[in-house]
Structures are given as C-alpha cells and as structure tokens.
Amino acid sequence: MTDRVFNYCAGPSTLPLPVLEKAKAELLSWRGEGLSVMEMNHRGPLFSQILAEAKADFAKLLSIPDTHAILFMQGGATAQFAAVPMNLLGDKGKADYIVSGNFSKIAAAEAEKYCKVNIIASSADRDFTYIPKAEDLRPDPDAAYMHYCSNNTVFGTAFSYIPESGDVPLVADMSSEILSKPVPVSRYGLIYGGAQKNIGPAGVTFLILDKSLLGKAMDITPTQLNYSLTEEKDSLWNTPPTFSIYMLGLTLKWLIAEGGVEEMAKRKKERSRVIYDLIDNSSFYTPRAEVAARSDMNICFKTPSAELDQLFIKTARAKGLFNLHGHKVAGGLRASLYNAMTMEGTYALAEFMKEFERENV
Known part of the structure; x- marks a missing residue:
C-alpha cells in the first residue's frame, strides 16, 4: 500500500x-x-x-x-x-x-x-x-x-x-x-x-x-x-x-x-498557531487575512510571486503535501487544517515552508 x-x-x-x-x-x-x-x-x-x-x-x-x-x-x-x-x-x-x-x-x-x-x-x-x-x-x-x-x-x-x-x-x-x-x-x-x-x-x-x-x-x-x-x-x-x-x-x-468539541477547539488553535507564527516571522510569506479576522481552519497566504506560488504547490506535492493551492477566486496558497489534520501534518507543512523559503529567497 x-x-x-x-x-x-x-x-x-x-x-x-x-x-x-x-x-x-x-x-x-x-x-x-x-x-x-x-x-x-x-x-x-x-x-x-x-x-x-x-x-x-x-x-x-x-x-x-x-x-x-x-x-x-x-x-x-x-x-x-x-x-x-x-x-x-x-x-x-x-x-x-x-x-x-x-x-x-x-x-x-x-x-x-x-x-x-x-x-x-x-x-x-x-x-x-x-x-x-x-x-x-x-x-x-x-x-x-x-x-x-x-x-x-x-x-x-x-x-x-x-x-x-x-x-x-x-x-x-x-x-x-x-x-x-x-x-x-x-x-x-x-x-x-x-x-x-x-x-x-x-x-x-x-x-x-x-x-x-x-x-x-x-x-x-x-x-x-x-x-x-x-x-x-x-x-x-x-x-x-x-x-x-x-x-x-x-x-x-x-x-x-477524542474528547469532543472542547478538545477540537484546543487542537485547532495549536495547529493554526504553528503556521501563523511561521508566516508572521517571515518576510517571504504574506498572510491574506487581517490578524483579528484569521481563520483557524483555512490559512490563506502567498509567496512573493504567482510563479513561486505555483512552484510551491508543485514542490509540496512531490513531497507528499497535497492540495495547497488557493481557491480560484482568491488565488495564492491555502492550508486547510480541519479536525482530522494531525500535528504531524501541521509540522510537516511548517518544515516544508521553511525549506522552500530558504531555497527561494
């Protein structure tokens, strides 16, 4: 398998x-x-x-x-x-x-x-x-x-x-x-x-x-x-x-x-914090939403160019990170971190984002 x-x-x-x-x-x-x-x-x-x-x-x-x-x-x-x-x-x-x-x-x-x-x-x-x-x-x-x-x-x-x-x-x-x-x-x-x-x-x-x-x-x-x-x-x-x-x-x-909605609320904050903290401490990635309005479920962001966005999507997929493209209306990139997303998957995305930034700045 x-x-x-x-x-x-x-x-x-x-x-x-x-x-x-x-x-x-x-x-x-x-x-x-x-x-x-x-x-x-x-x-x-x-x-x-x-x-x-x-x-x-x-x-x-x-x-x-x-x-x-x-x-x-x-x-x-x-x-x-x-x-x-x-x-x-x-x-x-x-x-x-x-x-x-x-x-x-x-x-x-x-x-x-x-x-x-x-x-x-x-x-x-x-x-x-x-x-x-x-x-x-x-x-x-x-x-x-x-x-x-x-x-x-x-x-x-x-x-x-x-x-x-x-x-x-x-x-x-x-x-x-x-x-x-x-x-x-x-x-x-x-x-x-x-x-x-x-x-x-x-x-x-x-x-x-x-x-x-x-x-x-x-x-x-x-x-x-x-x-x-x-x-x-x-x-x-x-x-x-x-x-x-x-x-x-x-x-x-x-x-x-797994502990019900109280546990899910805790986990979603933990997942989103990992990615938002990375974005906020980067000059390479730009978040789409204003801080006060950010979603914990759908994190939308972009790289410095549309060409780099596409390279990000292609490279991520080759590493087993699928479906990071933004919606056709908004473009850019999007990571959906729903209830079923694990911390392992969250950290894998974060590590890839760091690696991609290092290789493309």
Whole structure:
C-alpha cells in the first residue's frame, strides 16, 4: 500500500485515519450483518440504527436541545442558499445578510430570487480580508432572518463573535468549522453546512433547525428542499446518501472518543498557531487575512510571486503535501487544517515552508 499523503484540501478534506480504517473493516459486512452499508435498505432496521446513532452523537457533541431538529439533506450548502429563504421567509419579504466572503455573497445573491435582501454589513471593500465589526451591523427587526457564514474558506477569515439578531432568527452556514468548537445552539434558528469540510465525506448536508421555524415554506419550495417534510419523514423522504451519513456517523464517534468539541477547539488553535507564527516571522510569506479576522481552519497566504506560488504547490506535492493551492477566486496558497489534520501534518507543512523559503529567497 502506498503511504498516505498529507491532504490540506478545503473540501472534500482529509478524514481521520481511524474512521477510514473502521469503514474499510466494515465495508463488506457492517457489524457482521453480511452486507455493506451501501447495500442497505434505507428504510430498514440496520440503516435506521445508523441514522439514529448519527443524530444522537451529533446532539451529544453540541448539546443540541430538544427544541432543535437534526436533518440530513442533499445538495450541499449551495442548495441551502435557496432552501433557507424558501423555508424561513414566511409572510415576510425580506432578510438580512452579512457578506463577509465568497459563499455568503453567493448565498445573498441566491436569496434575492425570493425576497428583498438587506446587506447589513460587508467586507467586500477590502477584498474580504476582514470581518465586519459587531457594532457596525445594522439589522432590520422586521427581517425574516439574519444570515452569515461563520468561517470563510476562500479568504481565510472567521467570525470571533456571534452576531446579535434580537428576536430575528439567526442563520449560520458553518460548513467549514462545525464541531471544531462548542456552539450555543439555542441562539440559532438554523445552523447548516456540507459535511465534506470538517465532519465527513461529500454527499450529505446537515441542518440543526429550531422546530418553531417549521411550517413556513413557500408554495414553490421543491419537495426535496422542504424542511417540514424532511423533519416529518426523519430525513427519509427519498433515498438519502446512506454511505455519506454512515461515514459522518463514524466521524462523530471519533470526535467523541477524542474528547469532543472542547478538545477540537484546543487542537485547532495549536495547529493554526504553528503556521501563523511561521508566516508572521517571515518576510517571504504574506498572510491574506487581517490578524483579528484569521481563520483557524483555512490559512490563506502567498509567496512573493504567482510563479513561486505555483512552484510551491508543485514542490509540496512531490513531497507528499497535497492540495495547497488557493481557491480560484482568491488565488495564492491555502492550508486547510480541519479536525482530522494531525500535528504531524501541521509540522510537516511548517518544515516544508521553511525549506522552500530558504531555497527561494
């Protein structure tokens, strides 16, 4: 077997090795039942157990109250950019959006198809290198909801605070930082995201939804995107991404065994500190995000030239350090240090960065 590389991809991202090994061991026969998860009847007792355990473990990790439902859907966070307004607008025709990066910008543009969008703050004026300050937000008390993206994978920024929305439901796209730290779920009307960045493979979208927001879907809402129907049918309106949910479930069990979100919060700070300290003490590497807005999950930076950026990517790959290219919108370089990234992988990147600088100054 070829040695595994270190994968710094923003998504689909690296998975915990114990999770992959467990999936490998159970691939042909899940828990000795004689069939693979991929072959299971999604409405049968075996997959029902997998689904129930995944929801229970999710609830345990984030202390999700009974007021909130856990839903598994498809289409990624991108589908939710349309699903959110279609399900939450109710009789209101406007919603507040904080535009702090690429995906919140796309989410706001999608919502404009269904309602009036109030951009209550934006960091586009400085190319999304910072997060708008809490005191600069201008929320509308009559909005149906307030939406923001808590961690911006493209530009490497993250909110250090929870926006205050008053009586307006707060909605957060947490695709790239879910389960990396404790979250006061009761403060949110909806938390959603794609699993493929921090808690599993591509194919499944998670939602943590305040049940009081159910029953507001617009008539034009596709059945597949209807929250009330999804909740009523226990995320089984149609055939769900069974194997992706199974893998997500294994990842949740791994997180619990490793110490939960409190331990993940500690580890992410340790990982990011290694790389940011190196960048800050270098005249060769330049960070993209302002210090106060830096993401612990996605570190975006660059070398003195685009040509050196490409050489960095090529040379790193040859040494087993994969997917260090920046997003096509931002360019440059990016190291995604999600929950499954080890300190070994973090130090390997740091050593390579030092070596590359020495050879190219």
